[in-house]
Amino acid sequence: MFNVLVLAGPIYMLQVYDRVLESRSVATLVALSLALVGAYALQAVIDIVRGRLLILIAGVFDKNVQQPVHDATIGLSILDRGSASALQPIRDVDAIRAFLMGSGPVGLMDLPWAPIFLVLCFLIHPLIGWIAAVGALILFCVALLAERSSRTQPHSAIRDGRLRYTMLESNRRNAETIVAMGLSGALAERWERSNADHLAAQHRTSATINGYTSLTRALRLLLQSAILGAGAYLVIHRDVTSGAMLASSIMMTRALAPIEQVIANWRGLIGAREALQRLASDLARGSRLVPQTSLAAPKHTVEVSHLVLAPPGSRSSILSDINFSLVAGDALAVIGPSGSGKTTLAKALLGIWHPLAGSVRLDGATPDQWDPVRLGPHVGYVPQSADIFPASIAENISRMSLEPDSDAIVKAAKAAGIHQLILRLPSGYDSQMDETNSALSAGQRQRLALARALYKDPFLLVLDEPNSNLDGEGEVALLEAVRAARSRGAIVVLMTHRPAAVAICNKVLLLAGGKQRAFGERDEILGKNLRQARPRAAGGPNRIEAAE
Template identity: 30%
Template sequence: MNALSRLFAYARDYRRDALLASVYSVANKFFDILPEVLIGVAVDVVVNKQASFLARFGIKDTFDQLVWLGVLTVLIWGGESLFQFLYEVKWRNLAQSLQHRLRLDAYRHVQQLPLGYFENKSTGNLMSILNDDINQMERFLNGGANSILQVTSSSVLVSIVFFVLAPQLAWLALAPVPVILFGTFWFQQKLAPRYAAVRESAGVINGRLNNNLLGLATIKAFTAEEFEAEHIREASERYRTTNARAIRLAAAITPVIRMAILAGFVTTLVYGGWLTTHGELGVGSYSVLVYLTQRLLWPFTGLAEIADLYQRSMASIDRVLNVLNVPIAIAYEGERLVEAPRGALAFERVNFGYGGTPTLHDIDLAVPAGQTVAFVGSTGSGKSTLIKLLLRFYHADSGVIRLDGRDITTLHLSDLRRAIGYVSQDVFLTDGSVADNIAYGQPNAPRAAVEAAARAAEAHEFITRLPQGYDTPIGERGQKLSGGQRQRLALARAILKDPAILVLDEATSAVDNETEAAIQRSLAHVSAGRTTLVIAHRLSTIRHAHTIHVLEQGRVVESGTHESLLTAGGVYAGLWRLQTGELDAAELTAM
């Protein structure tokens, strides 16, 4: 199925609007052609007077005939103007409505795709699809669709006039039309892959720019401005070169069409004139045909621009609809949680790998409701992967994860995630106020509850010192706040949610000692009686956990309390001595 057919299938709810817009476009072109016919009638009136075409309708006086021509002209121009207004309003509103719906549908769909989809996808390229490509479709509906309809309808209407007035001339004058259409479609086929490459190149540039703008501080710190500018230059050069290939082909369309138009016009001018001088064609009819030949054929020069716009739009539409067609691997539907869960978790022989690379092996452990359980281990040992499986960002390759005895894959995904408060090391904050970010996901939360959550996270004090307190805008991704302040807002957000399970994924690894101490005090209060999962590199932060699980290469190698693991003298004890500086020289050398 080609891109246009896919778009029609997607936009079935807008078919009535598209039909009305098409009717208005065709009606406008009908009235647009009639003035040329009136010119021929006027010439006929002046030349033949009482024997003119209008005289057949009982209007014998020449002046009366001219008055009637004036009235008809006003009506025709009025009709043309009315339908132009109607089709422009209809097509533009249709473009805006479809653009709005397509962007929202695509974005909602992207949000529901598993994280694995994004591992090999450029964020900038996705932004290009959700923004630039959808805008290309809007531009096509704003003007291109109407142009195609009007060229087609004018061809049909003018052809009818030709065959009525001079059938012997019509075949010769209209002979270039099939050639023009064939050439246009041939060029379109050649343009399609070139514009697909152009859109891909545009996505690469967006990806580069997005990545660099987010990492501008690092670029400056390493004086890598010229290095990154060269990367942008290379990406932009690829875009320019790819576009140039398409431009060269698109630019060739108009000259080819112009030559075909010239052949048709000259045929009408010369052969039609010969027929008129020999009395086989009336002067008025000759005038009509000369004007209509230009009116018929000249708009075909616009086919170059239309074909260019069409192929750009179809390449973009394909990219957007391809995203919409990506299957949602993790379904949201499932059993609803009628009551708040207790928070008991069980991982039963869970195995998982990224792209075929094993990450977790036979994870078998239980987390009683209301207890604090910590996961420690070296980078890449699988700690964060466990949390991602619990949140169903990914599906386990085998095994089962249970919440209060129920397989989490059978639960409604929204209910599962509402039961979990997640605080990660990489805090996501919106470009809103402090209060907006604490109440994120719960926009109707009362201000008193927001402030109570901030107090529990020990964030209230610094918030009140901000220029507008809880109403202070914090900038994109919270850039106006320090790392510790952002972390406390994230914790307050999780506290306001009041989840059955609280997950802290290295939430204190990037904060100072004072902030860490404040967060620890908050957690001691918040985690009481609540199932809490903590992933930590700083072992001092999880000393009081009910159970600590040590992971190495995707396996649980040790489990116990802080004291029991130290007594065992295994991996955990070695990590503790390393962090507290108790390793002797021989142990450091061995490591």
């Protein structure tokens, strides 16, 4: 309808030059002018509606992909082990949405009407039609050249931009080390090189697109002049009227305008196409299949059988042939030197990393047989780095629940020994944690993470060096929390070097070199395989080491 109304201009021109000027009828001129105003007003309304529909489509697209993109971002962060590339899906969604809300889709919608306007030019006169057709063909070839020359450039620009972002994010995270060790000069030089590569890629892309856009604009102006010149020649020979000459110029402009608009928005079109392809690939790679059958909450056993584990995307195993089983009420101390695979085992128990071989089973089922949202409340985890979300303390303890249980929040905080500390904060449980969590020390954050792990009494607790930053009071609270979890029938897996933590466990697993060296009752394993380490600078007297 919009493009049909575009014909109002050429028709008005034909009527004015061929009828009004000949008849000198003011009434006809007024009637034609009013009709033209109505057509243009309707055209404006349709154009506004079309623009708002594109905005609506962009909004619907964004709403429908946000949850899959969020889940894929988490999945990619695990697969890529925290790489900044995990944020690429959300950047791709922004790029696609921006293109949908721009003028590029309007040009694509108008493009199928270009042949219709060319046919009308042929109907006016074959010479005018051929000039318009040749012009459209030339512009189409320019578009193909633009696509071909810019095909590889967005890839390099995106790659350089990703490296630049990763470097800056790394420098931000390690700002204190940079200042303390005087690394700013060397890192600034590296940043300048990375930024220069990124700008060079951007400049190459911009120069290519701008060059073809300028060429297209010049060709269109030349074709308009050629149409007017050819029309004047035909008017002189009385083959067409002067109104038809002007109308053909307008129709050729409308025929070529969508092609010019598409070329002008070529960078956005190429970027949106690349973003859509990457997004589809990332969603497929980062999303996890959610089982359709709901399983009962685990309550009885954890079994690890012939487990072989490697980082995502790698075939080089970190752990091999790990075997043990635990029942409700057991507490397992996983000990061994640094790099022996303790944290890797924690990721396997939680279903974060998938085994290359063997299995981890909770009540006979592997973690991927549960919907993570359903299994999550029955699992508690304290990682070595106790990251806290930018939200209130209560929201953090309740695992960011939209319907938190206040009694369960306070109970978990008391179990972690952090209740009184929270009450001393200005807003208590409603105190907001920022990105840096500067209001809490490392030990306090670790206790807050412990409270989050204990929220609503989960069945499986996996605690990876949870006392690495704790003071004496915090360690006592941790030990009491482990005892309470055991007494209610939970299973606790504790990665630790501390003798006090090992003492509250009834079973011990000794890892060394990625292999299981011993597993069994605590006293038996300690008596045969371990010795009390001598005081040393790295761990002091409170460490247990594997015997040489």
